[in-house]
Amino acid sequence: MRPDAQAADSPQQALSTPSQDTTPQWRPLLHYTPRRNWMNDPNGPFFYKGVYHLFYQYNPLGEEWGNMSWGHATSPDLLHWHEHDVAVPFSDTKDIFSGTVVVDTHNTSGLGTTDNPPLVALYTSVFKENAPRPAGVQAQSLAYSLDDGRTWQPYGKDPVLTLSPDSLHFRDPSVFWYAPGGYWVMTAVVANEQMVKLYKSTNLTEWTFLSDFGPTGFVHPDMLWEMPSLFPLPLDENPAQQKWVLMLGINPWSIAGGSGSMYFVGSFDGTTFHAEGLPPDGSDPAAYDWLDYGADHYAALVFSGLPESPPVTIGWMSNWDYAVQMPTSPWKGQMTLPMTMALRTIGGRPQLCLTPEKHYTTLVANDRPALSFDGLRLSSERHLLPDHARGQVLDIDMSMRIQDADRAGLFVRATADGQIGTCIVYDMKKHELIVDRSRSGLTDFSPKFSPEHAVSMPAPNGEISLHVIIDRNSVEVLSRNGSIVITDLIFPPVEADRIIAFSENGMTEFRYMKITRLDQKPE
Incomplete structure (x- = not known):
């Protein structure tokens, strides 16, 4: 180990001091x-x-x-x-x-x-x-x-x-x-x-x-x-x-x-x-x-x-x-x-x-602060999840049923007004899972920082189940069987720590959602 390294008490490597770590x-x-x-x-x-x-x-x-x-x-x-x-x-x-x-x-x-x-x-x-x-x-x-x-x-x-x-x-x-x-x-x-x-x-x-x-x-x-x-x-x-x-x-x-x-x-x-x-x-x-x-x-x-x-x-x-x-x-x-x-x-x-x-799944299950929703129904609207679902490092296990909406999903690492956030959305017309980071925070450091990534994914009867892992500068979105993964870097401001559920042009039921905060110690 380097002389300036130290053991970490949370799931991370040893971090630099604030004076050294400029971001x-x-x-x-x-x-x-x-x-x-x-x-x-x-x-x-x-x-x-x-x-x-x-x-x-x-x-x-x-x-x-x-x-x-x-x-x-x-x-x-x-x-x-x-x-x-x-x-x-x-x-x-x-x-x-x-x-x-x-x-x-x-x-x-x-x-x-x-x-x-x-x-x-x-x-x-x-x-x-x-x-x-x-x-x-x-x-x-x-x-x-x-x-x-x-x-x-x-x-x-x-x-x-x-x-x-x-x-x-x-x-x-x-x-x-x-x-x-x-x-x-x-x-x-x-x-x-x-x-x-x-x-x-x-x-x-x-x-x-x-x-x-x-x-x-x-x-x-x-x-x-x-x-x-x-x-x-x-x-x-x-x-x-x-x-x-x-x-x-x-x-x-x-x-x-x-x-x-x-x-x-x-x-x-x-x-x-x-x-x-x-x-x-x-x-x-x-x-x-x-x-x-x-x-x-x-x-x-x-x-x-x-x-x-x-x-x-x-x-x-x-x-x-x-x-x-x-x-x-x-x-x-x-x-x-x-x-x-x-x-x-x-x-x-x-x-x-x-x-x-x-080891990660054990970490998530180890009595970390969590918030569960069952049966949240949205009709052509956005819904800001409550304060105790806020966090910069989160595990989200979710299932939604899109009834007659065109698109539905979550804004993560979002500001309360929704002006900044990374959009995880399923498009029923295109039958695609999409991660849109065009308004995720800092994006102009390179013209090749591509804004949107999509993949074809079936949704029988409008059912979509996802596992979303959010870190301070990334999102990893997995389909339930793991055959589809979308990994993207993001660079949001510190205050972008909210989650907004949404349904566009119709009804979506968020049948199950469990949000586990990983930037807090077990209760």
């Missing part, structure tokens, strides 16, 4: 962010000896992108975070880009012992002018830890995997143990070619090419594929129907503009990933499957080393369209809320579903 109103309570400086993609999240480890792209010298290193934080519950010293720093010869960490339980690498197995990090080196390789070349390197991740040693043979000829875009290794074959599998990308490359190894230090995946027909000349992650999931919780999921970061051309996270479902035979149900070549982004339909979810990865349980994912809550203009200081960048993943048959095809991880 405390936007410092998230639930989502990890460093005390200061630039942060982007998560790297190598894993669970080991009861501790969750999170690494991330980090500039130790400033609030802008650069000097890429691996920052490091740990948590007992994915809510209370402790920031540590930089784990893998940049040097005069290379920057440290994204990668993975695995627990080498059987010491296949020979870098530890069976009694003290090593933690092995595989990451992308970007070589500089005075390096032994040409400037700008990207290749995969290795570091290891024998003290539970506190310190990291470089491997003597650097790099451990290159392309021939050298590439300026070969990056983002993600590694897992493939038990049926008894070897490690790596996915990496040649980002500008929209290509995922698969390799295998028995010792993590020597890699053999397996196969390529891509392109799939969803390509553009300036599109980058990044941060690939391949993992198995049972379909509909049936172990006999195992599928494989390949997650990717897409930048630009995502569903909400700029960068975003998509996925493919298919099969993996130990050599090749085969995607199923691909749209025709040249299809619109909406024809593909997205982890998130908002603007601020990118570079999703899966925690390795978890015991037998649903896999947990975390991503970068930002967008390359405007990340460098973010109005927060002295930090820029934060992570999404960790989510568990399941693969369910919805609409006749497998879809990846996200739900908040168990």
Whole structure:
């Protein structure tokens, strides 16, 4: 832990003092962010000896992108975070880009012992002018830890995997143990070619090419594929129907503009990933499957080393369209809320579903101040919820039935007069769930801060059930089954802490609504 870090008593990492934190109103309570400086993609999240480890792209010298290193934080519950010293720093010869960490339980690498197995990090080196390789070349390197991740040693043979000829875009290794074959599998990308490359190894230090995946027909000349992650999931919780999921970061051309996270479902035979149900070549982004339909979810990865349980994912809550203009200081960048993943048959095809991880649901249920409404009926009107539903950090569980209204929903992080607020609305005519942040607060820091994000969502008999998670500078809106998620950053003023329910041009019944305040301690 850094000397100026301290343990937090509420679900947040240690915060800077007011004199240091010039935008405390936007410092998230639930989502990890460093005390200061630039942060982007998560790297190598894993669970080991009861501790969750999170690494991330980090500039130790400033609030802008650069000097890429691996920052490091740990948590007992994915809510209370402790920031540590930089784990893998940049040097005069290379920057440290994204990668993975695995627990080498059987010491296949020979870098530890069976009694003290090593933690092995595989990451992308970007070589500089005075390096032994040409400037700008990207290749995969290795570091290891024998003290539970506190310190990291470089491997003597650097790099451990290159392309021939050298590439300026070969990056983002993600590694897992493939038990049926008894070897490690790596996915990496040649980002500008929209290509995922698969390799295998028995010792993590020597890699053999397996196969390529891509392109799939969803390509553009300036599109980058990044941060690939391949993992198995049972379909509909049936172990006999195992599928494989390949997650990717897409930048630009995502569903909400700029960068975003998509996925493919298919099969993996130990050599090749085969995607199923691909749209025709040249299809619109909406024809593909997205982890998130908002603007601020990118570079999703899966925690390795978890015991037998649903896999947990975390991503970068930002967008390359405007990340460098973010109005927060002295930090820029934060992570999404960790989510568990399941693969369910919805609409006749497998879809990846996200739900908040168990530690968060326990927090919400742990006697926090809550307000419940049943049977609130609105007819072409707005209704300001009472003062004890006010808050900057809220969990909202709600179900509404739109009877004959055109649109209905909530304004959250709103002022009492409704002039400022983020609109979460279902449109019955378009059959769309929409998050509109056009009047959410500060929005003019970038012309690419997109105002509205929508996704098609059925509403049988006008029934809509949503789970909404509100932090000081974000909203995460999930459908009840988790197949639809919209994640958006917002920058509201402090006084915007109200909720307004509304129904437009007709009747809506808010059949159930429970609002839990997470910025207050249990009663």
